[in-house]
Amino acid sequence: MKFGKSIGFQQDHNADLHYVDYKLLKKRIKDVSSCQHAHELADALTANTGFEEGLIGEITLVNTCFAKRQQELLRRTGLLAEDFQSHGGSSGAASSSGPWVAPAAEEEAGTCGTGGALLAASRTRPEAFRMLVDILREVDQLRKYAVWNAVAVVKILKKRRKQTNFGLEDTAAERAGWLSRQSFFSGSDFAELHAAIESLGHMLVLSQLGRESALAALSPAKKDSQQCPICLDTISDMVEL
Numbered sequence: 001m002k003f004g005k006s007i008g009f010q011q012d013h014n015a016d017l018h019y020v021d022y023k024l025l026k027k028r029i030k031d032v033s034s035c036q037h038a039h040e041l042a043d044a045l046t047a048n049t050g051f052e053e054g055l056i057g058e059i060t061l062v063n064t065c066f067a068k069r070q071q072e073l074l075r076r077t078g079l080l081a082e083d084f085q086s087h088g089g090s091s092g093a094a095s096s097s098g099p100w101v102a103p104a105a106e107e108e109a110g111t112c113g114t115g116g117a118l119l120a121a122s123r124t125r126p127e128a129f130r131m132l133v134d135i136l137r138e139v140d141q142l143r144k145y146a147v148w149n150a151v152a153v154v155k156i157l158k159k160r161r162k163q164t165n166f167g168l169e170d171t172a173a174e175r176a177g178w179l180s181r182q183s184f185f186s187g188s189d190f191a192e193l194h195a196a197i198e199s200l201g202h203m204l205v206l207s208q209l210g211r212e213s214a215l216a217a218l219s220p221a222k223k224d225s226q227q228c229p230i231c232l233d234t235i236s237d238m239v240e241l
Contacts, residue, residue, distance in 0.1 A: 007152055017145055018065045020058045020152035028054050029156070032164045048166045055156065059182060062149045066184035069142050073135060074193055080131055081200045084207070128204055132197070139193060146184045153178055 001009075004022045011019040028051035035044035154175050161167040161174075168174040179185045 003151070003155055007148055010148055014141075014145070017069070018061045019145070020062060020149050020156070021054075022152050022156060025051065025054055025058065025156045026159065029160050029163055032160070032166065036164060044164070048160075048164065051160065051166075055153070055178070059149075059153065059178070063183050066142070066146060067189070069138075069145075070189045070193055073138055073142065074196055076131075077135055077193070077196045077200055080128065080135075081196070081203065084128060084200070084203055125204070125208060132200060132204060135197060139197065143190065146190075150179060150185050 004026065007019050007022050011017075028047065032044050032047040032051060035041070035047050157167060157174055157178065158171065161171065168177075183189055
């Protein structure tokens with residue numbers, strides 16, 4: 001399947017996200033090429049400006065969509081951590097006054113009497129882990145969303161260069177110029193979200209296993225590698241700027 005159809009498929013199946021309109025940008029490139037073939041250079045320049053404005057508009061929409069989803073995931077992670085700390089103690093271990101109860105479980109406990117409260121309390125921690133897994137699933141979707149759109153920008157710039165000769169000869173510099181400052185590509189927002197989720201996960205594991213055994217499991221003697229916040233692969237030959 002060609003990339004244009006592939007990213008269109010992603011858009012059709014993720015209507016709540018905005019993907020780069022690759023088909024629209026291809027049409028803009030075709031307009032530039034048609035003007036060049038007709039030796040209408042002024043119109044070709046105008047059409048190329050239209051292409052770049054269209055690409056800027058698409059990237060802006062992707063940044064907006066990405067930021068909205070990232071902030072929502074960060075908010076949900078924070079609320080889950082806050083609920084856990086307020087009911088389970090700031091130390092990350094279960095409070096002696098009782099187990100942590102998720103908001104939904106609290107409501108059920110309040111309306112079902114003693115038996116209902118015990119039932120709700122017995123599944124509070126599994127519920128917290130389930131909510132965390134849901135968040136992780138959505139973070140992975142957001143990561144893939146960022147990758148799809150970054151690839152779309154790279155491919156459309158390459159297509160413009162191939163069909164019209166507009167753009168920079170140094171393709172790497174051109175890609176960096178378009179992508180390096182974009183929030184969906186930079187990785188800093190992913191790093192913030194990853195840190196919040198990792199902290200929440202550690203608290204839940206501490207609560208589940210008991211503080212001493214969990215600390216031993218979560219604190220390896222030596223941290224040999226780091227992960228890329230976007231692709232999650234191990235970073236090799238990292239250069240600190």
